[in-house]
Amino acid sequence: MERLSAEADGFFDVLEERRRSSDLSYAFRTFNPQPYRGAMPISAATLNRMVLESQYLSYVIQEILLESEEPREALLEEASALLDEMSQNLQLGFIRLLGFIMNKVFKSVFSSIHVNEDGLTRLQQAIQEYPVILLPNHRSYMDFLVLSYIMFTYDLSIPVIAAGIPLMGMKLFGEMFRRSGAFFIRRAIGSDKLYWAVLSEYVRTIVRTGYAPLEFYVEGLRSRTLKSLTPKLGMLHMVLEPFLKGEVFDISLVPISISYERVLEESLLAHELLGVPKPKETTGALLKARTVLKEDYGCMHVFFGNPVSVRDLVKGKINCRQYNLVPRDLPTKPSKEMQEFVSGLAHMIIRLQERNVILSAWNLMAVVLLQNLQGIDLDLLTHKTLWLRRLALRFGAHLRWPKNVSDSEVMSSSMSLHHSVVRCERGRVYLVEEEGPGPVTQEEGVFRSATAVLMCASYRNQAVHVFTRPAMVAVAMTTAASHRTDDIFHHFTFLLELFSNELVVIPGQALQDFEEGCSLLQESGVIGRSDEEIYVRDNGQETIIFLRAILQPFTESYQVVFRYLCEESSQTLREKTFSTNIRSFIMKLLISGEVQTYECLSSDLQKNVLSALLRMAAVTKTKVDDQNEFRVNKYAVKRIWDMLSNGWTPEISVEARL
Structure with missing residues (x-):
């Protein structure tokens, strides 16, 4: 029920x-x-x-x-x-x-x-x-x-x-x-x-x-x-x-x-x-x-x-x-x-x-909006939010959805409450960007877009824990070497370790988390399991694509940071200048259109990448003159990058997006 x-x-x-x-x-x-x-x-x-x-x-x-x-x-x-x-x-x-x-x-x-x-x-x-x-x-x-x-x-x-x-x-x-x-x-x-x-x-x-x-x-x-x-x-x-x-x-x-x-x-x-x-x-x-x-x-x-x-x-x-x-x-x-x-x-x-945690309709709307940064028709946003509500409830979410109120009214009141984040024009919904005086430089334009995305992402993030384990199974099924359960579990544990600062998991419970993710997907009719293999059911493709898209901002952002570390001429980075330098690097990629993921500008995410690489022995930290320095093993970073990007398709077709 x-x-x-x-x-x-x-x-x-x-x-x-x-x-x-x-x-x-x-x-x-x-x-x-x-x-x-x-x-x-x-x-x-x-x-x-x-x-x-x-x-x-x-x-x-x-x-x-x-x-x-x-x-x-x-x-x-x-x-x-x-x-x-x-x-x-x-x-x-x-x-x-x-x-x-x-x-x-x-x-x-x-x-x-x-x-x-x-x-x-x-x-x-x-x-x-x-x-x-x-x-x-x-x-x-x-x-x-x-x-x-x-x-x-x-x-x-x-x-x-x-x-x-x-x-x-x-x-x-x-x-x-x-x-x-x-x-x-x-x-x-x-x-x-x-x-x-x-x-x-x-x-x-x-x-x-x-x-x-x-x-x-x-x-x-x-x-x-x-x-x-x-x-x-x-x-x-x-x-x-x-x-x-x-x-x-x-x-x-x-x-x-x-x-x-x-x-x-x-x-x-x-x-x-x-x-x-x-x-x-x-x-x-x-x-x-x-x-x-x-x-x-x-x-x-x-x-x-x-x-x-x-x-x-x-x-x-x-x-x-x-x-x-x-x-x-x-x-x-x-x-x-x-x-x-x-x-x-x-x-x-x-x-x-x-x-x-008690989720609201807005948390689910934010998930959909972030997969449609160019805007989305209100009717389609409503349809996809209702689809997501059913999935979230199957995954055990606690959801506050007003009683005796039409779905269209729920959507309308949510957008009205969050007028600082979203607006609706001529039946189409967009994120709101800050207004400022005078002409806008390219950097200022990116900054305003990133602010809008990060504000919306904060509300999506409140719901991420509901989908974390099924989403990691979905990504592992895509990037694993085969459909064998062992291969998928191996890649699942890699994702757990890499993203453990983004998506908090209990140490030593990788198998329990994997089984929970698989069970939720199986009970929802998304995957099937045999003795040694896991496969996607025909009617489960939409859910698998959505779950991969949930983790996509994290996965793409980590790859951008990996690229910076591998392309940086020096193998040693100072903590004091790391944030400034990587922000400048990412800003250029966003302006050129080479990267579209604004969340990689988040300083917290950038620090989480370093923490993950330290834990995985791809980076070492030392103290020099009371300042932290990071020594990068570029070969190890590239190996982690390859494992993460193997089989990953950054772009998802418009039709397949939520």
């Missing part, structure tokens, strides 16, 4: 009741959360003192003393200063103030905020039983604000939140965020031993005392492409230690999926990907951006996933007894076994986040 509406599965609109009551009465209503039963009732100041007086921090300071000539008092003062800079100071009064402001903002910019009711019930129970770690995906600056807003609205303990230190520098707002539960982490910690010690002990103390639910982004950064990012593992290591050392009985990890119908930063993100410097997070910049709040951003969905028990996860995977062999307060280096476990867990959390 097709799942046509998320609302049918227990979602409700948080804003509906808020629109019927005053903002002031909402902010000052009785707040009565049920905290963790094992929590120690301590203040933020007491929490800080526990960190500074911990045996762990004392031990690390002693180690630093042996390595340097700094006096102990100076190190203690530095540790105290770091903690003052970092720590939160959660106060209910500021939560009420933030709630008052956010109530006004959310009612202004969003038509609705839908939350799954059963998820809130599960979270409420989990918070009372064990320390809880909230793990949302990160697509907008709104993410942590909306979660605290929901927690306050439904009498759930307000979380403390790991935030980037630039937010701390915002006048007035930085302190308001701190007193609303944010603690601030530097982005570049490097090998600063004391900072690592203060941060890790602070995080562990929050968990072991049950001070509050702890919230952080397992991706580490906000995704500028709106795709999932490869997870960062440092914070996850920290929060797991209290369990591994027997300081808490269990920890509940709660994956959270936040889905935006329209993202506030859509234009900003596209410009960042094209090399435009990111605006500094200042109060002035925030006030200048207030015109954004006059726009309509449609609806938002927040899905609270099932709490995941760390105790259950480690069974049979980690021998916790090894942690009893050394005193709890001594620093311990994670074993290889532990590193692999945490990596697998982080990737699993991201998979759970993706699984519960």
